[in-house]
Amino acid sequence: MFSRIVYEDSSAFFTVVAFAFAASIFITISWRAIRMRRPQVEHLENLPFLTPTPACVRDESQSRSAHAGSQTTSEDTPLH
Amino acid sequence: MSAQKTTVEFNDKVVRQFLLASVIWGAVGMLVGVLIAAQLNFWQLNFSTPWLTWSRLRPLHTNAVIFALVGNMMFAGVYYSTQRLVKARLASDFLSQLHFWGWQAIIVSAALTLPFGFTRGQEYGELIWPINLAVVVIWVVFAVNFFWTLARRREPSLYVAIWFYIATIITVAMLYIVNHLSIPTSWTHSYSVFGGVQNALVQWWYGHNAVAFFLTTPILGIMYYYLPKAAGRPVYSYRLSVVHFWSLVFVYIWAGPHHLLNTSLPGWLQDLGMTFSLMLWAPSWGGMLNGLLTLRGAWDKLRTDPVLKFFAAAVTFYGMSTFEGPLLAIKSVNALAHYTDWIIAHVHGGTLGWNGFMAAGMFYWMIPRLWNKPLHSIALANLHFWIGLVGILLYVGAMWTSGITQGLMLNATTEHGTVLTYPNFLDTVNVIRPMMLMRVIGGALYLTGWFLMAYNLWMSVRGAQPVNGTIEVYDEEPAHNSPGSLSVSGWVLNAPVIFCTLGVGFACAWMFGGHFVSVAGLVGTMFCAVVAYTHFEARRKNWGDWYDRLLVSAMPFTVLTFVAVVAGGLIQIIPTIVIHRAANVEDRRQIPYTPLELAGRDLYVREGCYLCHSQMIRTLVPDVLRYGDYSRLGESIYDHPFQWGSKRNGPDLARVGGKYPNVWHLRHLENPRSISAGSNMPNFPWLLSNELDASTISRKIAVQRQLGVPYPQWTDAEIASSMDTQEKLIARDLRESGAYVAPDREIVALIAYLQQLGHFESVVPTGHAPSLAD
Numbered sequence A: 001m002f003s004r005i006v007y008e009d010s011s012a013f014f015t016v017v018a019f020a021f022a023a024s025i026f027i028t029i030s031w032r033a034i035r036m037r038r039p040q041v042e043h044l045e046n047l048p049f050l051t052p053t054p055a056c057v058r059d060e061s062q063s064r065s066a067h068a069g070s071q072t073t074s075e076d077t078p079l080h
Numbered sequence B: 001m002s003a004q005k006t007t008v009e010f011n012d013k014v015v016r017q018f019l020l021a022s023v024i025w026g027a028v029g030m031l032v033g034v035l036i037a038a039q040l041n042f043w044q045l046n047f048s049t050p051w052l053t054w055s056r057l058r059p060l061h062t063n064a065v066i067f068a069l070v071g072n073m074m075f076a077g078v079y080y081s082t083q084r085l086v087k088a089r090l091a092s093d094f095l096s097q098l099h100f101w102g103w104q105a106i107i108v109s110a111a112l113t114l115p116f117g118f119t120r121g122q123e124y125g126e127l128i129w130p131i132n133l134a135v136v137v138i139w140v141v142f143a144v145n146f147f148w149t150l151a152r153r154r155e156p157s158l159y160v161a162i163w164f165y166i167a168t169i170i171t172v173a174m175l176y177i178v179n180h181l182s183i184p185t186s187w188t189h190s191y192s193v194f195g196g197v198q199n200a201l202v203q204w205w206y207g208h209n210a211v212a213f214f215l216t217t218p219i220l221g222i223m224y225y226y227l228p229k230a231a232g233r234p235v236y237s238y239r240l241s242v243v244h245f246w247s248l249v250f251v252y253i254w255a256g257p258h259h260l261l262n263t264s265l266p267g268w269l270q271d272l273g274m275t276f277s278l279m280l281w282a283p284s285w286g287g288m289l290n291g292l293l294t295l296r297g298a299w300d301k302l303r304t305d306p307v308l309k310f311f312a313a314a315v316t317f318y319g320m321s322t323f324e325g326p327l328l329a330i331k332s333v334n335a336l337a338h339y340t341d342w343i344i345a346h347v348h349g350g351t352l353g354w355n356g357f358m359a360a361g362m363f364y365w366m367i368p369r370l371w372n373k374p375l376h377s378i379a380l381a382n383l384h385f386w387i388g389l390v391g392i393l394l395y396v397g398a399m400w401t402s403g404i405t406q407g408l409m410l411n412a413t414t415e416h417g418t419v420l421t422y423p424n425f426l427d428t429v430n431v432i433r434p435m436m437l438m439r440v441i442g443g444a445l446y447l448t449g450w451f452l453m454a455y456n457l458w459m460s461v462r463g464a465q466p467v468n469g470t471i472e473v474y475d476e477e478p479a480h481n482s483p484g485s486l487s488v489s490g491w492v493l494n495a496p497v498i499f500c501t502l503g504v505g506f507a508c509a510w511m512f513g514g515h516f517v518s519v520a521g522l523v524g525t526m527f528c529a530v531v532a533y534t535h536f537e538a539r540r541k542n543w544g545d546w547y548d549r550l551l552v553s554a555m556p557f558t559v560l561t562f563v564a565v566v567a568g569g570l571i572q573i574i575p576t577i578v579i580h581r582a583a584n585v586e587d588r589r590q591i592p593y594t595p596l597e598l599a600g601r602d603l604y605v606r607e608g609c610y611l612c613h614s615q616m617i618r619t620l621v622p623d624v625l626r627y628g629d630y631s632r633l634g635e636s637i638y639d640h641p642f643q644w645g646s647k648r649n650g651p652d653l654a655r656v657g658g659k660y661p662n663v664w665h666l667r668h669l670e671n672p673r674s675i676s677a678g679s680n681m682p683n684f685p686w687l688l689s690n691e692l693d694a695s696t697i698s699r700k701i702a703v704q705r706q707l708g709v710p711y712p713q714w715t716d717a718e719i720a721s722s723m724d725t726q727e728k729l730i731a732r733d734l735r736e737s738g739a740y741v742a743p744d745r746e747i748v749a750l751i752a753y754l755q756q757l758g759h760f761e762s763v764v765p766t767g768h769a770p771s772l773a774d
Helices: A009-032 A037-046 A060-064 B013-041 B056-088 B093-116 B129-151 B162-179 B194-215 B217-231 B238-252 B258-261 B268-277 B281-294 B298-302 B304-330 B331-337 B341-370 B378-411 B425-431 B433-461 B488-492 B494-514 B515-538 B539-549 B552-578 B594-608 B622-625 B662-670 B697-706 B716-734 B744-755
Strands: A055-058 A071-074 B006-009 B182-186 B189-192 B470-475 B589-590 B761-762
Touching: A009 B238, A009 B268, A009 B494, A009 B552, A037 B162, A037 B182, A037 B238, A055 B341, A060 B162, A071 B056, B013 B056, B013 B093, B013 B341, B056 B093, B056 B162, B056 B217, B093 B129, B129 B182, B129 B552, B162 B194, B162 B217, B162 B238, B162 B552, B182 B697, B189 B697, B194 B217, B194 B238, B194 B258, B194 B552, B217 B238, B217 B258, B217 B281, B217 B304, B217 B341, B238 B281, B238 B552, B258 B268, B268 B281, B268 B304, B268 B552, B281 B304, B298 B304, B304 B331, B304 B341, B304 B378, B331 B378, B341 B378, B378 B425, B378 B433, B425 B433, B494 B515, B494 B716, B515 B539, B515 B744, B539 B552, B539 B761, B594 B697, B594 B716, B594 B744, B662 B716, B662 B744, B697 B716, B716 B744
Parallel strands: none
Antiparallel strands: A055 A071, B006 B470, B182 B189, B589 B761
């Protein structure tokens, strides 16, 4: 009842080629990622921490001792 | 070389500007969202006023939350993190300010044009062509500012967040430009250069990837920077983030056709869209798990830290949405879910949960850093989180229930599948009314949370002194000139690039070429693969070094990313353009519209009818039983833009022509409830009083002819005469049915268009299978 007239049967091949292409990209990238050296990985994963981004936070210890509005600045936690 | 220590002050002013703009526009966009949700329950809220009508406000809502809320949030997040990751101030203060004010001007222009019916008639691509040009210019400004900053960077390595930003910038530019290619007919109107199935494919290639590369990749970049910062620990697995990036960027772009399953889109494209959508599960969940596992050892902070609460919930919603997306892309599931509220649930799980919560988390994290003042109230931020979360769950839960109910009812058949169980479309509308009301409540709760955040942020920054971040650096040569990076010749003239280029060239010859060229292409591809593998085995280290150096070279990396995203687009679009011709229309071909019908069609687009009514009867038994014979490829080939639609708040209109008398349409458009009791469609009374503007119709027909629609070389007088004759015929028919309306009113043109829908000329299939090279 709903059979379509499809003129471009040969185009069905694209799906298979595309899948194989994408799979090869995925495998290649995974292989490259797995083989990354540990120092390289450590350097890259710590990039966000190389530039400090201090935040102004309430100093709870002082605020408990009647300095309710006092503020302090906290640095990012150093990592490695 | 002696290096001097110097202090770099970051440009955080533009970050603050984008942050505040996002909060304000977000409130506006979501307020409109709550209003249009309420309009679906209470039609009276349309106020019978053109610019307050649902179908004109819906594009305003979607454009506002996508381009204004998420756009501004993205720019704030990108500019803040990029400066710190590359240890350089933004390249140009002027470009930064131009970017900010230009983007806000675009948003204001959209807010002023969309409610007044100035639209291109394609979802998320509604803005008219002068605004499209402005978007392109401002996006280029953003790109120049960003890449210029990368060129001045002091950190040679590019963190994965930067990769996601690069992919965003180049892919959005490509998608936006291609999808908005149009020929203007006036200062406020244009026709897309793509028509029918081409237009459908390009539109959803754009629409799907607008979600991918505007709402996902930049936010993933933001996740990879801000989540580790907030948790105080590095990302769980940097290796996984590399796989996440490349596989996501490469695979996402192919999945657009899943928006067109079971339609008249060629079958192989539907298969392609479904296959790649299912493949998306892997990278998406890899990224989601990477985000959540970054919180390992920091879960206890979630009890007190609202920033981490928002981030954890956002990443969880990302996981849910990216599970649901591929699920909905399975053809059989799509048969139930498409055109229903389930899709609305899916979209809002992503936008409210992923985008909205990532935005909130980022804002709460940024405010104490950008104004050097603590957040006004942690408790209020926590309250925002819980109100927002309950709001999302109510919204999404209601829409899941509503969507599945709609799907089941609309597809239900009896008598061995030969009769519809619920033949009246309004049966489903009435059943889902409680769920639609629940959506309003959920949306209103979420909006309340947003207002709480706005208040909290305002109280935090009030009276505070804005501060710009600084960093001590050694003033030396920019990092991109370091020995590890690649020069332009270095990244082109090397084995991986040469072999890949040759391989792709041979493969194209194989697939697209004629007989001899195809065989030569096949042999060349195989030869190339063997030689490349042999070379790789012999010079393995060189290949590895090239990749490592590529990752610290911004421009070659950008080109590689562009190649990755463009591949999926080309392989879908080129064959469709090649086969899109009058001979390949299945067994039917569209009859070009008369001048009056074309004018009526433009009114249909202006009023946003396509947002509630599809014009695509799918190859599904219930669709055919309900609406008529399934739609053929050729029945919309001259539609610029196509109007297949993506949601059915009302029934499909593909074959509505001739189904009802003219007076039925007049009464129905004037007051739908006078014809269909219980309908929630707005009134369109102005169509009866507005005079049809026929001044540009000659130009419109000329442009249509330019686009390949086979119109004869009519003179202006012939066009006017044709319109006059058809107008008078319809007006006389209406008068005989007891409805007086002047022939030159807009309603007459719209009726002419509606009555033409479903008419076609038969074409005898030739049975010839043209090769793609023909």
